[in-house]
Amino acid sequence: MTRVCLLTLVALAACATSPSDSIAAPPRLLVVSVTKGFRHDSIPTAEKLAERLAAQSGAFTVDYARTDEELAAKLGPGGRDSYAGVYFAQTSGDLPIPDPQGFVDWIAAGHAFVGTHSASDTFPGFAPYLDMLGGHFLRHGEQTKVSLLVRDASHPVSKAVPQPLEVFDEIYQFERYDPSRVHLLLYVAKDPETGAAGEFPLAWTREHGKGRVFYTALGHRDDVLTSEWYGAHLLAGMKWALGK
Numbered sequence: 001m002t003r004v005c006l007l008t009l010v011a012l013a014a015c016a017t018s019p020s021d022s023i024a025a026p027p028r029l030l031v032v033s034v035t036k037g038f039r040h041d042s043i044p045t046a047e048k049l050a051e052r053l054a055a056q057s058g059a060f061t062v063d064y065a066r067t068d069e070e071l072a073a074k075l076g077p078g079g080r081d082s083y084a085g086v087y088f089a090q091t092s093g094d095l096p097i098p099d100p101q102g103f104v105d106w107i108a109a110g111h112a113f114v115g116t117h118s119a120s121d122t123f124p125g126f127a128p129y130l131d132m133l134g135g136h137f138l139r140h141g142e143q144t145k146v147s148l149l150v151r152d153a154s155h156p157v158s159k160a161v162p163q164p165l166e167v168f169d170e171i172y173q174f175e176r177y178d179p180s181r182v183h184l185l186l187y188v189a190k191d192p193e194t195g196a197a198g199e200f201p202l203a204w205t206r207e208h209g210k211g212r213v214f215y216t217a218l219g220h221r222d223d224v225l226t227s228e229w230y231g232a233h234l235l236a237g238m239k240w241a242l243g244k
């Protein structure tokens with residue numbers, strides 16, 4: 001009997017240090033801040049915010065791709081498989097991912113995509129990326145104050161956003177946006193440039209194959225990124241995309 005127990009203990013000890021432990025480890029999110037178009041001053045703030053949200057929630061850990069070389073190694077074939085998903089933090093232009101189509105396919109295979117602000121001004125000529133994201137940056141006017149409205153108050157990502165909420169930021173407008181392809185969460189009801197009535201989307205989720213996509217257009221300004229509601233909004237979006 002004693003011997004059986006000892007063997008059981010040995011087996012349990014072996015289990016405790018086996019590779020199966022890695023299944024329980026928090027998912028890794030790769031924070032990408034490479035830019036090939038406009039480079040936002042708010043990038044370091046977005047990077048620090050991601051790190052703070054990871055530490056505060058314990059829901060995921062972050063790693064960074066800040067250079068072309070890091071991006072190619074970490075988000076190219078082989079490299080990306082050690083991540084549960086990716087966060088495009090104010091990226092822009094045609095990023096040097098060796099196989100952009102392979103990257104989009106990787107999202108569709110069941111990985112998380114989170115993008116803020118100019119993530120929609122990234123891969124501007126590559127339709128599979130824009131279709132995965134759900135919209136393409138068209139233009140913005142002067143920074144302005146808008147009343148941010150919640151479309152689906154039951155969704156965790158919009159639950160994090162108090163109502164009413166006025167935000168002063170650079171407000172994007174989109175092309176290649178089709179409301180039937182996204183789950184709209186935040187919008188404004190007035191054209192940020194002309195004041196004309198309408199529905200102007202600012203944050204949404206969508207499912208892309210087996211992958212989950214969260215995009216918020218807000219976050220040009222440091223004081224928006226560091227506001228309490230934005231942190232809660234982004235954290236909820238990251239957790240939703242990671243399936244948490």
Ligand SMILES: [Zn+2]
Nearest residue numbers: 040117170220
């Ligand atoms: Zn901007």
